[in-house]
Amino acid sequence: MAGHSKWHNIQARKSVQDAKxxxxxxxxxxxxxxxxKAGGADTALNNRLKTAIAAAKSVNLPKDKLEMAIKKGTGELAGENFEEVMYEGxxxxxxAILVEAATDNRNRTVAEVRHIMSKKGGSMGEAGCVGWMFEKKGVLTFDATKYTEEQVLEVGLEAGVDDVIADEExxxxHVAPEDFSGAQQAFDDAGMEYQSELSLLPQNTIGVDKETGTKLVALLEALEDNDDVQKVYSNFDLPDDFFDDME
Structure with missing residues (x-):
C-alpha cells in the first residue's frame, strides 16, 4: 500500500496550495x-456528513458556507442539483485510474475528463474495467509526529481497524465502511486528533519507474484541478527516490 501513502503525501501538500x-x-x-442530500442533516444518523463537516473545519471553511451547503443539500435552500459519477480508465x-466527480452536467464533465486523460497519456475505459481492483475503506490519518503506529494500533484493534500503515509523515x-463510525468514536474517546474519509484503496499496487511516476502524478494533479472532480484514485507505487528532487 506504499503507493497510496506516497500519493496521499502529495495530495496533503497540494491541499494546502488549493486551500489558498x-x-x-x-x-x-x-x-x-x-x-x-443522501442522508439528511443529522450527523448522528449521517456519518458521511459528520466526516464532511470535520474536513470542512480542518481547512477552515467559513461556518456560514458550511451551514448553507448543508441546507442546500437537504433542500431547505435552493441550490445546484449535483449528482455523483465515477469514470474509469x-x-x-x-x-488503473478512478475519477470520482460531482456534476450538474454529465456531458461537460465526461468530455473534460476524457480530454485530460488523453492529453496526459491516459485513456478512458468502460464502466467496471478497473473498479474491481479497489476496495472501499474508511481511512483515518494521524500526524506521525504526534502519534506512533503502536498508539494507533492500540486503540484501533478494539474498534475494527484491519490495517495500519505508517511512514515518516x-x-x-484502515477500517471497513460498516465499522468506520465506531472507529471514529473510539479515537475521539481516546482524545486523538485525525482526519478521516471514505476512500477507495487499491487491493494491489503496480511499481513504476521515476519517469512514469512523474507522468502519473501530472495526470492525477490535472484531473484533481478540474472543478467537477472530487477525488482521484490509482494503484501505482512510486519509487523510493521519487521525492529526492522535490525536497
Whole structure:
C-alpha cells in the first residue's frame, strides 16, 4: 500500500496550495451538499456528513458556507442539483485510474475528463474495467509526529481497524465502511486528533519507474484541478527516490 501513502503525501501538500486559492472549498462544499442530500442533516444518523463537516473545519471553511451547503443539500435552500459519477480508465504504464466527480452536467464533465486523460497519456475505459481492483475503506490519518503506529494500533484493534500503515509523515488506519463510525468514536474517546474519509484503496499496487511516476502524478494533479472532480484514485507505487528532487 506504499503507493497510496506516497500519493496521499502529495495530495496533503497540494491541499494546502488549493486551500489558498479556494479550490478545496468548492470540493468540500459539494461533498457537504451531497452528504446532506443522501442522508439528511443529522450527523448522528449521517456519518458521511459528520466526516464532511470535520474536513470542512480542518481547512477552515467559513461556518456560514458550511451551514448553507448543508441546507442546500437537504433542500431547505435552493441550490445546484449535483449528482455523483465515477469514470474509469488507465494512465501511463497501464495503471488503473478512478475519477470520482460531482456534476450538474454529465456531458461537460465526461468530455473534460476524457480530454485530460488523453492529453496526459491516459485513456478512458468502460464502466467496471478497473473498479474491481479497489476496495472501499474508511481511512483515518494521524500526524506521525504526534502519534506512533503502536498508539494507533492500540486503540484501533478494539474498534475494527484491519490495517495500519505508517511512514515518516502519517499513520493511516484502515477500517471497513460498516465499522468506520465506531472507529471514529473510539479515537475521539481516546482524545486523538485525525482526519478521516471514505476512500477507495487499491487491493494491489503496480511499481513504476521515476519517469512514469512523474507522468502519473501530472495526470492525477490535472484531473484533481478540474472543478467537477472530487477525488482521484490509482494503484501505482512510486519509487523510493521519487521525492529526492522535490525536497
Amino acid at each position: 486559492r479556494g479550490k478545496i472549498f468548492t470540493k468540500i462544499t459539494k461533498e457537504l451538499m451531497l452528504a446532506a 488507465y494512465g501511463p504504464g497501464g495503471v 502519517t499513520v493511516e488506519a
